[in-house]
Every structure is written in C-alpha cells, then in structure tokens.
Amino acid sequence: MKWNLFGWQGLSFPVPEDWNLSKITGDARSGSVRLDDGEIVRVEAEWRDTEGRAPGVTALVDRYVEGLTKKAAKAGRRLEVRRRVRLLPEGSLPDKEWEIFSWRAEGRVYNLAWRCRTCGRIGLVRVFARGSEDIGRYAGQVFGGLEDHPVDGRQLWGVYGMVVRVSEGFRLEEHNLRTGHIRLVFREGNRELAVERVGLADIMLRGRTLKEWFLGFFDKVLRDFEAPSFEGTSFLGHPGVRVFAPPKKLWKRPLFPTLNRVRRSRFLRGCVWHCADMNTIWAITTTSRDQEDLFVEEVVQNVSCHQGQAHQPGGDAQVPSDS
Numbered sequence: 001m002k003w004n005l006f007g008w009q010g011l012s013f014p015v016p017e018d019w020n021l022s023k024i025t026g027d028a029r030s031g032s033v034r035l036d037d038g039e040i041v042r043v044e045a046e047w048r049d050t051e052g053r054a055p056g057v058t059a060l061v062d063r064y065v066e067g068l069t070k071k072a073a074k075a076g077r078r079l080e081v082r083r084r085v086r087l088l089p090e091g092s093l094p095d096k097e098w099e100i101f102s103w104r105a106e107g108r109v110y111n112l113a114w115r116c117r118t119c120g121r122i123g124l125v126r127v128f129a130r131g132s133e134d135i136g137r138y139a140g141q142v143f144g145g146l147e148d149h150p151v152d153g154r155q156l157w158g159v160y161g162m163v164v165r166v167s168e169g170f171r172l173e174e175h176n177l178r179t180g181h182i183r184l185v186f187r188e189g190n191r192e193l194a195v196e197r198v199g200l201a202d203i204m205l206r207g208r209t210l211k212e213w214f215l216g217f218f219d220k221v222l223r224d225f226e227a228p229s230f231e232g233t234s235f236l237g238h239p240g241v242r243v244f245a246p247p248k249k250l251w252k253r254p255l256f257p258t259l260n261r262v263r264r265s266r267f268l269r270g271c272v273w274h275c276a277d278m279n280t281i282w283a284i285t286t287t288s289r290d291q292e293d294l295f296v297e298e299v300v301q302n303v304s305c306h307q308g309q310a311h312q313p314g315g316d317a318q319v320p321s322d323s
C-alpha cells in the first residue's frame with residue numbers, strides 16, 4: 001500500500017493514499033480535520049494551542065473517556081475502553097507526552113492523545129477501522145509519524161498527495177481543494193506565495209507547451225503584470241519553465257481600482273513544471289515588492305512532487321514506495 005503525508009496547520013502524519021481530507025475547521029490555534037476513504041471516516045484529528053497551561057495527558061484522557069462512557073450508557077451501551085495500548089515502541093514521539101487508548105464502536109477505534117513539550121499543543125487523533133478490519137498496524141504508523149510543529153523552520157502541508165514544506169512565517173490565506181486543482185495561498189508580510197497542482201497534465205498539455213498552458217491558466221492573475229518572460233529549465237528532474245513578470249506600468253492600469261489592488265507594484269516570479277510520474281503540473285508563484293526576491297526557488301526545493309513516503313526534506317530524494 002502506498003502512503004502519503006498529510007499536513008495541515010502544522011499537524012502532520014502519514015496516511016494510506018486513499019484516505020483524503022474531507023472536512024476542515026479552525027486555524028493554526030485550534031481546529032480539526034477529517035479524512036475519509038471515499039466511504040467511511042478514517043481519521044479525525046483535533047489540536048489546540050495551550051500556551052503551556054494544559055493538564056497532563058492522563059487527565060485529559062480520563063475526562064474524555066468519562067464523557068464517552070456516560071454517552072454510551074445513556075444510549076444503553078457498555079463501552080469498554082482499553083487504556084495505554086502498546087501500539088508504539090517505547091521512546092516514540094520523544095518530545096511529547098502521549099497515550100494511546102481504544103474502544104470498539106462499529107469497528108475498533110484507536111486514539112492518540114498528546115501534549116507537546118516543544119510547542120505546547122495538545123491534540124487527539126482517532127483512527128477508525130472498517131467493520132472487523134484489524135487497524136492496529138495502520139494506526140501505529142499514523143501515530144508514529146505524527147508531528148505537530150515546524151521542523152527546521154518549515155511546516156509540512158500535505159493534501160491529496162501534494163506535499164510542500166513552507167517556511168513557518170507564512171500563514172495560510174486561501175485554499176481550494178479539488179483533486180483536479182489544489183491551490184494553497186500563503187502570506188508573510190507583503191510576500192504572497194501560491195502553490196498549485198493541477199491534475200490530468202496529459203490532457204492539459206495536449207498540443208500545448210507548458211508556457212502556453214501557463215499563459216492560459218494564469219490569464220486572470222497575469223492581467224496585473226506586464227507580459228511575462230520565460231526561461232526553459234528543469235525542476236526536480238522534470239521539464240519546466242521559470243516565469244518573471246514586472247508590475248503593470250501605471251498608465252496601463254485601469255482607471256478604477258480592481259480587486260487585485262494589492263498586486264500593484266509587485267513582481268511575479270514562478271516555477272512551473274510537468275511531473276510526468278504523477279501526471280500533474282505544478283505552478284509555484286510568488287509576488288513580492290522586491291524584484292530580486294528569489295524565494296520561489298527555495299519553495300520548489302521543498303516540494304515532493306512524486307514520492308509516496310516523503311519524510312525526507314528536499315524534493316530530489318528517489319523513494320518510490322509501492323510496498
């Protein structure tokens with residue numbers, strides 16, 4: 001089975017590739033996500049920043065289990081909760097205080113509750129079995145690979161197999177999550193970064209060069225800039241183009257301000273490439289007031305465009321894992 005990395009608002013863990021994001025709430029301070037396999041819920045995770053004032057994990061789990069047992073009793077069911085389940089080897093998640101517990105609902109549910117000594121987050125991840133399926137091994141792999149804060153100054157964002165590590169200063173501003181077109185927009189100060197992955201590349205590029213595709217797909221964005229220049233190159237071992245566009249000259253701007261007013265006097269840089277391995281097109285674009293700002297190149301080096309288990313930073317590791 002192929003595994004992908006899932007990552008959202010600083011929380012990340014590995015998941016089987018067909019478990020995908022189906023619900024998001026909240027933000028970096030507190031929030032939750034749900035992943036399903038197309039039929040049933042597979043993972044639910046929630047997190048909260050505590051600014052250091054959280055009870056210990058045992059107390060958290062006590063309280064949680066108590067609530068759960070009461071609920072079950074009201075529904076006339078008896079809930080058998082197993083505490084301190086040994087699913088992970090001793091010494092796992094070394095900077096976190098944690099406990100794994102489980103119970104049986106439709107199928108078995110494994111839970112990891114943790115509190116992080118590094119960042120102060122507390123959280124709970126639940127992994128659900130389908131019917132009588134033995135989910136322990138899966139749950140162990142999900143929990144064992146969990147991280148809840150930036151590593152080496154970068155936060156892992158991973159949805160639908162798209163994985164990018166973005167500098168921690170960048171905040172998520174916008175997201176569009178369709179499997180055919182994923183778009184994450186970040187901002188740090190007055191720098192804006194958009195990471196986009198488009199599917200069905202073979203169809204998108206039928207009878208068209210990458211440059212032509214970019215001009216069409218980014219038509220709206222490009223209206224705020226002078227005509228872009230392109231340079232053929234390669235990114236992460238794939239054919240690609242570098243894009244640069246200066247801000248539109250003042251006299252060419254519309255008389256009435258557009259919604260994209262922010263983009264004025266900004267320089268656009270982009271790296272676009274075709275990952276044939278995954279039949280996708282990647283476009284990383286940045287806008288900045290500084291003409292020489294090349295941080296787009298750095299973002300590219302932190303993309304994993306065609307690896308299954310992509311735990312290593314950098315985008316050029318060759319680890320196709322189909323086992």
Ligand SMILES: [Zn+2]
Binds near residue numbers: 119120121149
């Ligand atoms: Zn942490």
Ligand SMILES: [Zn+2]
Binds near residue numbers: 236238275277278305
């Ligand atoms: Zn690739």
